[in-house]
Amino acid sequence: MSERKVRVRFAPSPTGALHIGGVRTALYNYLFARQHGGELIFRIEDTDSTRFVPGAEEYIIESFKWLGIHFDEGVSFGGNHGPYRQSERRDIYKKYVNQLLEEGKAYIAFDTPEELDAKRNEIANFQYDASTRSMMRNSLTLSKEEVEQMIADGKQYVVRFKIEPNEDVHVNDMIRGDVVINSTILDDKVLYKSADELPTYHLANIVDDHLMEVTHVIRGEEWLPSAPLHVLLYRAFGWADSMPAFAHLPLLLKPDGKGKLSKRDGDRLGFPVFPLEWHDPKTGEVSSGYRESGYLPEAVINFLALLGWNPGNDQEIMTMDEMIRLFDITKCSKAGAKFDYVKGMWFNREYILMKDNKELVPAFAKILQENGIQATEEQMEAVIGMMKMKKINFIKDLWPLCDFFFTAPTQFDKTDKFIKKNWNEQAAADMAELLQILEAQEDFSVEALKQTIDTWAETNGKKPWNPWRVVLVGAGKGPDMYELAAFLGKEETLKRMRTALELLK
């Protein structure tokens, strides 16, 4: 094969939200394109007019924008191989369908869906192929005149690919090696339907990949069984020399049980399967998205990249640039991967930890707002700094761990384990004493507080920190007490101490 510029594509159908498995397929295409200095095309495969869902196309584009996967050409991205929406390429397909028809490599069939159903009921394992097409109503069994008459009468028909039996068709897969399927088990696939004057996936796919000069087809494993058909189609058109290389990716499986990962699994186990929140225009149903659930796009990308591929060493945290450098399509796993969303959350945590506190402020501000809290940017940044290393996977997990920064405890549960253990008469007396000391304390910086209190504690053999935490926090959580007091300031600290001393009597 000649040294063509690498061109790959991601070609979803606008039938709903973008599935997370599709995101991974797109990601691998992106990594592959980038590392070869190639191009990534975004094509819309809307040849099934009955399944079109408004808004889906826009949703998909927005998803990739959020995820940081960039396309070089395609719907909404421009390029000179367009149009990139298959429904706008009718004339092109028509031409190629006619070519196949004229060369006797395809034929017209008039069998209605009802007739086909009847046949399938009548004959076990019925398949429309070389062994059965002679008993069907098609241009091979009907006279030329009859066919023309039926078309003139407006009879609906389809064009079927005439597959020659008894040939071992080889598909060379970059991940799986040589895959052989005998053409006899292939059926005469419908390539084109007169009803909507649109081709089916198989024809459109081959014609578009050829015309768009696609060099590598990287797609899900569910396409492996039809890959031989695609090879045959390339040959029928005389494009075998420029046929793209194939790579069939392993599937993403349910976290528990067996089978393909589905939207239902996400609902059932509580994790998103779509990148963005999706509002189904037909059912009105709302499905959660990674973005809205508080995931960082980098974390989603990193997590997904490692589901079916790894750099061959122990490195797990990688930037997009590193992945582009290290990615190797031939090293992808062959077996499907169960979708380990718990590990996905761990990735999110790692990325939160790597972020500057300042960058996390907007997300944190949103959480505070939802809880009716007003805070300055400096305050939020400070709290994030003190609290983000706590057990959190999402910024929203911060709230129950840090609410006391913004609202003073109003009640103290004396049955609480922490309070029970750390509050008694001695503690109350110590806190009263500490209150007096702090009333005289002018400097409320961490250093000054530490100096004053450590000295007092040491000379008197006190351990004031836990009782103080009871008083200021009302629970066994939070940062270093000096940091907390410094954050609250003198006025708020003293106020909380006085209130608590009353309430805990």
Add this chain to the structure above:
RNA sequence: GGCGUCUUCGUCUAGCGGCUAGGACACAUGCCUCUCACGCAUGGAACACGGGUUCGAUUCCCGUAGACGCUACCA
């Protein structure tokens, strides 16, 4: 049913004829410690089964089993 693909700890995986089978997530324990965490350390946990080939198989070959996928005028 037919065809295809796949098979290492619970999960994601490393391994490409000779290793005490490695890492990560999750879990457990300990240390640290003013709470909760972080961090650090430790632990349990896997080559589906049966035949070959070979001095030697997790690794190569053949079966078996299981899982998954496809089997539409959907992609």
